[in-house]
Amino acid sequence: MMPLPSEAFFIVSIFIFLAGLCIGSFLNVCIWRIPRDESIVRPGSHCPACNHAIAPWDNIPLLSWLLLRGRCRHCHAPISPRYVVVELLTGALFAGIWLVHGWTVQTPVYWLFAAALILGTFVDLDHLILPDRVTIGGMIAGPVLALAFPELHDQTERLPALIQSLTGLGLGGGLLWLVAILGRAALKREAMGLGDVKLLGAIGACLGWRAVLFTVFVSSFSGTLFGLGLIAAGRKELQSRIPYGPHLALAAILWMFCGPACIAAYWNWAADPAHRLPSAGGCR
Secondary structure: OOOOOHHHHHHHHHHHHHHHHHHHHHHHHHHHHHHHOOOOOOOOOEOOOOOOEOOHHHOOOOHHHHHOOOEOOOOOOEOOOHHHHHHHHHHHHHHHHHHHHOOOOHHHHHHHHHHHHHHHHHHHHHHOOOOHHHHHHHHHHHHHHHHHOHHHHOOOOHHHHHHHHHHHHHHHHHHHHHHHHHHHHHHOOOOOOHHHHHHHHHHHHHHOHHHHHHHHHHHHHHHHHHHHHHHHOOOOOOOOOOOOHHHHHHHHHHHHHHHHHHHHHHHHHHHOHHHOOOOHHHOO
């Protein structure tokens, strides 16, 4: 497909960012209602403090929160700034995915998966659970999308793409399942939630087995730094439970932006003779 003129490209990018803000607004509803087993359709948007229905002009993503100065129009209860964070994050990710992948099949699929990861992240931060709609949904959607769009796994045939997806599903779920079993045996308590196991399986199903390895490495690094930081600040203890889902989601999003390029850069670096360790015979 021919590239868009610069003016049209800018307009499309702004439109996608605004669409992402709207999706983020809907994700805020899901983040609040799904853990409480409430319908995400009915009733309409309302203030959780006074239950007053929110008028359409008070429900404009980002703008309404700014105009209302972060408070309900009716009861003046504060509205968490996290609503704006979710909207801006979703808009930025949608625009970023478009800028990186352009008119490819990856773009709409990555939009959908990024939205699911945002939903899972904030639910996990609040409740230490990952909704099955995100985890099991991703485990089912991955193979289906691989059959429909083999290009997602850099394949031209459906069967190799399906194998890539199922391999990622098995590897992702299997790795963390093993960690959960070994951790329980060593620590005599739950070391890894089943939701995390299912989420990594979903990541593998949707993004492939290479993404699983990348996600495990990046999420382990970021999770360790985050946990040590909380312990050092006195906000958590060594035995405290810390949500791991956000770190898996962060790593998966990084993969969608630059994961394959990072792996290629690493292999090029490793193949450089200057970076090889000296052989045993060369040591004195």
